[in-house]
Amino acid sequence: MKTTLLTKYDQACPMNYPGFVFRELLKSGYSAKALLNGTGLTEERFNDPNSRVEFFTLRLFILNAIKETGDLHLGSRLALRFEPNYIGPPAYAAMNAETLIDGLETLGRFLHLTFPAFDFMFNSWSDSPEGRDAEICLSPKLPLEDVAYFVTSSALIVINNLLKDMVRLPVVVTHCEAAIAEPPGWADIATEVSRIPVRFGASVNRIKFPSPLLYHQLPGADPINHQRLVALCERFSADAGYVTSPISQIFSFLENERNLGLPLSDAATALGYSERGLRRQLERYGTTYRQLIEQRLEGRARDRLANSTMPINAIAYDLGFDTPSNFARSFKRWTGESPKSFRDRMARAAQHGHE
Structure with a gap:
């Protein structure tokens, strides 16, 4: 299945740049074992032109590299x-x-x-x-x-x-x-x-x-x-399709849905899973359907606040919240700031970028 959406669990990243980083660190005397600790990667994969890896895995490799070099x-x-x-x-x-x-x-x-x-x-x-x-x-x-x-x-x-x-x-x-x-x-x-x-x-x-x-x-x-x-x-x-995870499949499904209150059973049916099977798949990745819904809500909220003049109250109702105060509480939990503070900061950044 191909998608334009990308999650950190999709096997989408080729080894051009990670392989370069790995070889440079080996040449500098760093241990392959320490660099690959906990990633599940092997040295051979860094030289495989057909190998693709998840960003989730590359992140662990990068953190190992920073830790080992102290840089x-x-x-x-x-x-x-x-x-x-x-x-x-x-x-x-x-x-x-x-x-x-x-x-x-x-x-x-x-x-x-x-x-x-x-x-x-x-x-x-x-x-x-x-x-x-x-x-x-x-x-x-x-x-x-x-x-x-x-x-x-x-x-x-x-x-x-x-x-x-x-x-x-x-x-x-x-x-x-x-x-x-x-x-x-x-x-x-x-x-x-x-x-x-x-x-x-x-x-x-x-x-x-x-x-x-x-x-x-x-x-x-x-x-x-x-x-x-x-x-x-x-x-x-x-030929550049990549193996997608259930997470990106759900994101693709939600991208085309205005109503983010759809139950897990609807998503499972649309994607060809049983409800129980999809729930188990998500558990393997350490997440839940509700958490993915909230991620998509946060993304839509950020986009509307930064790129539209829609009033904040209208954004709250458009996203399915029953009151603007519930939206404000959720947004602060996601981002650490209020919707108004976020919108004002984005406006200042955009203005500064065009000065």
Whole structure:
């Protein structure tokens, strides 16, 4: 079963980047046993081009790596060593495009083959104090939890280095924004990691560069190889389905349902399970149908508060709450802040991002 929704339990992540991290740490003398502790992974899987793993498992591997190295900034430091060609066919296809804008459109189509946890979104321009900038936004498709700094910083650095390789210039990006809190000790390593200014606490992960570069003729432009590589990526993309968990199947089911008060029996029937069988499957993942309903409610609440002008009371009733106060209590339990506080914070972040 294929789905555009992704959960941390889906076997969706290829081994390109995890394999690079694992090999780099082995070369630095760290123990494979310690790095793989509790993950269920083997050394062989990191070299298997057909292997895909759950983000849930990769998170454990990343936490082990940070613990063993004692380096909170490990993701940023390792990403500097990741060669853009390690991305594989999507990077080669982009490098062989005629112009940078053509290459970015290629990445927008195919970067998910190597980095499925992010949506790669490209805007031709955005307003900035210096005029018009082009921008790339990277939006995580699932909660990154306690490895958000490792994963987000890695992704931004890899894309920055790929842009430099595509145009063969030492500096392309003028500004970077990260939708994570500034990590402790960032000031001490900022110049080691990046020569461009970084703003933390943004509403979205974003890198900006001068829009005239969009029409820059790429030094590696090759129309024949570009067409061949795009065709190869199209074949890979057609086969890039992954094994979904009952959790993502339920999320897909709920995505198309306005009423999130549907009982477990309805979901089980729609997905081809018995009610008892689906409940057992969810227990294996340490969750319940009610918890998944609440996750989806939280997601819809966040979206409406951040991206609409709908009054908070109307949002409460639209989501199925009997009173706005019950909605406010639930939202504070989910997020630690009131609906109004969350909406105000998102509005300030959006305003700051466009200043």
